[in-house]
Amino acid sequence: MSSTDTFRYGVPQERDWNAMSDEEFRAFVREDFETHYPQELRFPPRRLRWSENRDWHLRMAAKGWIAPAWPAEYGGMGLSPSKLLIFFEEQERVGIARFQDHGILMVGPVLMRYGTEEQKRRYLPGILSCENIWCQGYSEPDSGSDLASLRTRAVLEGDHFRIDGQKIWTTLAHDATHMFALVRTDPAAKPQQGISFLLLDFTDPGVRVRPIRDIGGYEEFCEVFLDGVRTHRSNLVGELNKGWTVAKSLLGFERIFLGSPKMPEYGLQMLETVARARGVFDDPVFQDRFVQLQLDVAHLGDIYGHYASIVGRGEPLGPDVSLLKIWASETGQRIADLIVETAGPFGGMNVHAPVGGTTIHALAPYYKARVMTIYGGSSEIQRNILARQVLDLPA
Ligand SMILES: Cc1cc2nc3c(=O)[nH]c(=O)nc-3n(C[C@H](O)[C@H](O)[C@H](O)COP(=O)(O)OP(=O)(O)OC[C@H]3O[C@@H](n4cnc5c(N)ncnc54)[C@H](O)[C@@H]3O)c2cc1C
Known part of the structure; x- marks a missing residue:
């Protein structure tokens, strides 16, 4: 089996998008978005919850359009940079609410770059099918701009990390099934050198999510409490204590x-x-x-x-x-x-x-x-x- 077959995850592309001219491609996606994206969801006053735009994302997943930036061998559209911009511009022109940003735009590309083969096989299909919804656990109370001061602690106990701490402002954590998190694994090291990048399953015991109400009265982000949450050491992305490098590459994408x-x-x-x-x-x-x-x-x-x-x-x-x-x-x-x-x-x-x-x-x-x-x-x-x-x- 070739690597292409291994990673396409049942979402072959209808055609080679990059063989189209930019104008042709723009007209093609514009027509699709204009025709199919529900009027009532355009330019929403707030971020939509998964229950509200689930149908649209499942449609995009079924078409193989959910991951426009991912290479085709991983099940994405494999768009060239110029076509990718067109895709996003057309989405924004129609007022399409994005949802799956954290899986598609963030953790997916990180796994392709830093993940093990096992991590890719385990997590990328769930992102593409929208079965797994990811959130980003970086910020903590008192560690936002100064992220390197974060205190959520992860200690390796046998084959598992035990995680204790709190994240905050976690967008749509109440819809998430998984979180990628920055955690402190070496408290003695210089701040940026003792941080690791871990993947957590929200169905595991010890995860508590509490929505925060914003000035508009909406609950788009949450506090996430992690009390003795355990994740297998195979969920460490990149090297131990080198999570800062992984995190920095992720910020580049957005x-x-x-x-x-x-x-x-x-x-x-x-x-x-x-x-x-x-x-x-x-x-x-x-x-x-x-x-x-x-x-x-x-x-x-x-x-x-x-x-x-x-x-x-x-x-x-x-x-x-x-x-x-x-x-x-x-x-x-x-x-x-x-x-x-x-x-x-x-x-x-x-x-x-x-x-x-x-x-x-x-x-x-x-x-x-x-x-x-x-x-x-x-x-x-x-x-x-x-x-x-x-x-x-x-x-
Ligand atoms: C809508 C929304 C969604 C978010 N979603 C997520 C998410 O999904 N996951 C996640 O991890 N985080 C998320 N965040 C958190 C976001 O990354 C932080 O709010 C941001 O990094 C700022 O950190 P802070 O809120 O702790 O403010 P602070 O860092 O405490 O800053 C407070 C004020 O001080 C200023 N300031 C701080 N340091 C300096 C400095 N060195 N020089 C000059 N001025 C300074 C800041 O500009 C700001 O005005 C979200 C935030 C918002 C608003």
Whole structure:
């Protein structure tokens, strides 16, 4: 049996996507998403739970489209970098809610790079079929930006690690069946050198998940308590005490997606609709602010295009990509703030409301934009990276 047969996991691709032109490919996926993605799930005001978008993801899994970035021999679409960007851009254009990010975008690629053959065989099929839903256990109380200070302890007892500690802000942990976690395995070593990357099964005894309610009243992330949880030593990814290297490679995968201009572009459209409906679009002061935001979004598109072309050529992103995340998230916040201000009474209501012949949830972009300057490295941390690694400013 060839390695291709071994890892395709029953999801052969309909065709060689990379043999299509980029335009042809864009038209093909656009048509599919436009036709099949349910209207009521487009541009949701919050992250959807698994129960809400399960059917869509199972459809994508059955089509072999659930893992567009994975190589075909692992059951993915094997898209070239430029086609991958098109795929994500078209998803965002239609307002498709992502769900399986942590399995598909994070732990899957990590296992392909650092995992043993046994780990790949054991875990990749469950990610592709959506039978296993993963969450990311990095942050802890008092260890967010300063992740290297994390304290969740894992001690090797015979063939198992025993894990005790707490994770926090774990997105959709209440839907997860598994967690990939950073844990401290050598408390005597320098902070970054005593950390390991472990895989945990949430059905094992000792795992307790408690949802956290956010300012919008939604429960998207959770606290996760780990009390004497045991995981077999074969669930260690990479070398013992070298989890930091594994974790760093994982953060590289997500950086371009945090700077997509689609959400601010959508926000700008919403702002225009609200402003026209409220009769402020002809006000010169409003126009001035609107045009400023239009320019900010246009700049964002240019910056994104620059980094997308680097990714498209298959080259690594440098630390200067921090600029993209700052610009995308802070532009998104400025737009969201002006939507709330312009919407008047609707701006303070956490509901869909009729505005200008359509229905708008004026607070949704506001809630979404608030968190963007925190997760994936806060704006302050991104500025520190730019100061130290790009501008070479003194500490
Ligand atoms: C919506 C959302 C989803 C998330 N999902 C997950 C998840 O699934 N899994 C996971 O592990 N984590 C997740 N997180 C956690 C996220 O990674 C952390 O919130 C983030 O790293 C910041 O850490 P913190 O909250 O502990 O804040 P802190 O690190 O305590 O920071 C507090 C403030 O101090 C600033 N600050 C901190 N250090 C410095 C410094 N050196 N210089 C200047 N300013 C500084 C920060 O910018 C921030 O403004 C999520 C967070 C959010 C908001």
